Amino acid sequence: MASLEKPPVVTTNVKWRWPSVHPDGRKFVLISAVLAFIFVFFVWDELGFALIGLTIWVAAFFRDPIRSVPQGEGLVIAPADGLITLIQSVPPPRELSGPDGLGEAPMIRVSIFMSVFDVHINRSPIAGTIRQVVYISGKFLNADLDKASEDNERQHFLVEGADGTRIGFTQIAGLVARRIVPFVKPGDTVGRGQRVGLIRFGSRVDVYLPAGTTPRVALGQRTIAGETVIAKIGESETVTGIPQ
Numbered sequence: 001m002a003s004l005e006k007p008p009v010v011t012t013n014v015k016w017r018w019p020s021v022h023p024d025g026r027k028f029v030l031i032s033a034v035l036a037f038i039f040v041f042f043v044w045d046e047l048g049f050a051l052i053g054l055t056i057w058v059a060a061f062f063r064d065p066i067r068s069v070p071q072g073e074g075l076v077i078a079p080a081d082g083l084i085t086l087i088q089s090v091p092p093p094r095e096l097s098g099p100d101g102l103g104e105a106p107m108i109r110v111s112i113f114m115s116v117f118d119v120h121i122n123r124s125p126i127a128g129t130i131r132q133v134v135y136i137s138g139k140f141l142n143a144d145l146d147k148a149s150e151d152n153e154r155q156h157f158l159v160e161g162a163d164g165t166r167i168g169f170t171q172i173a174g175l176v177a178r179r180i181v182p183f184v185k186p187g188d189t190v191g192r193g194q195r196v197g198l199i200r201f202g203s204r205v206d207v208y209l210p211a212g213t214t215p216r217v218a219l220g221q222r223t224i225a226g227e228t229v230i231a232k233i234g235e236s237e238t239v240t241g242i243p244q
Contacts, residue, residue, distance in 0.1 A: 020064050024181055024198060028058050062198075064121050067226030069193030074233035076125045076213075077193055078223035079169050080205040081118040086111035087215055092208055095134045095156050096168045102158065107168075108209040110230055112223055120198045123226045124159055125167050125207055127192040130184050132158035138173075155180045157196060165233055168208035171199050193226035209233075 032055040040048030070077060090109045092102035114120060134156040153173040160166050171180050179200040184190060199205075209215065209231050217223065217230045 024062065028062065032058050063119060064195075065119060067123070067193060067224065069191075069226050070229055071192075072232075074165075075192070075229050076167060076207070076209065076231040076233065077123070078112060078217075078225055078228040078230050079122050079125050079196075079207060080112045080114055080223065081120075081225045082112040082114040082205070082223060084110060084217055084219055084221045084223060085113045085204075087217075087219060092168060093156055093170060095136065096132060096158050096208075101132065102166055102168050102208060105211050107211055108213055108215060108231075110207045110209065110215055110217065111204055112207070113204045114199070119225060120200065120203070121195050121225065122169075122171060122197050122199070122205055123193045124157075124184075124190040124196050125169055125192070125230070126159060126161050126165065127190065127194075128159045128161040128165075128167075130157060130186055130188045130190060130196075131160050131166070132156065133182055133184065133186055135180070135182075153180065155182060155197070157182075157184075159190060165210065167210075170206040170208075171197055172204040172206065173199060174203045 032051060036048050036051035036055050038048070039045065039051055086109065088109050088111075089106045091097070091104065092107050096102045097104055136154050136156070138153040139151045155171045156168060157170070158166060158168050173180055180197065180203075181200070182197040184196045190196060207230065210233065213231050213233055215231050217228070223230065
């Protein structure tokens, strides 16, 4: 078996700073903060202090940190923060199959499980044009289960690169998640690592790689959205980091 090439090293001059709260989450932070204020000063201070803790957690959940996105030929980066729980050869989702989608042949699916403590802003694995965005209503099973990719509420994306490469990725709601929020629509042009959506309160993201692509990640590995290289299509170039 051929040895796996090491992922490119990402260099960056971006200085660390406190991450901002995504606009979609600010209303939840505000509601929790107002309730905490009311309970601390007017109702029941013990519960109020608990609500202060909840406010901090909600703000952390919707944090939106800057990421240093690897630049290089054929790199596919992780769309989500989390833990890789599945790497399988499977048919593409039927909603993205066919000649205008990912075809019918089996593809490599890399599944990333996001806990409630992970960043939940999802990013595009490659640069290109969004060809499809398909929302499917469904159940709210444990997102870590294999059948969640077919039974749960989910949203599919198909992005096509300038060279014709097509990558599919799917946001899957979990036990706690009840809302999938897209930031893009068909026809939009996205950069590699650009924000494309979020899932509220725990979930999973599947990435569908073209047949013959060797993943550069392993089961149990943690990923960082917009930074971790999960695969390479073609030859790589010198890699540097840019803020997104």
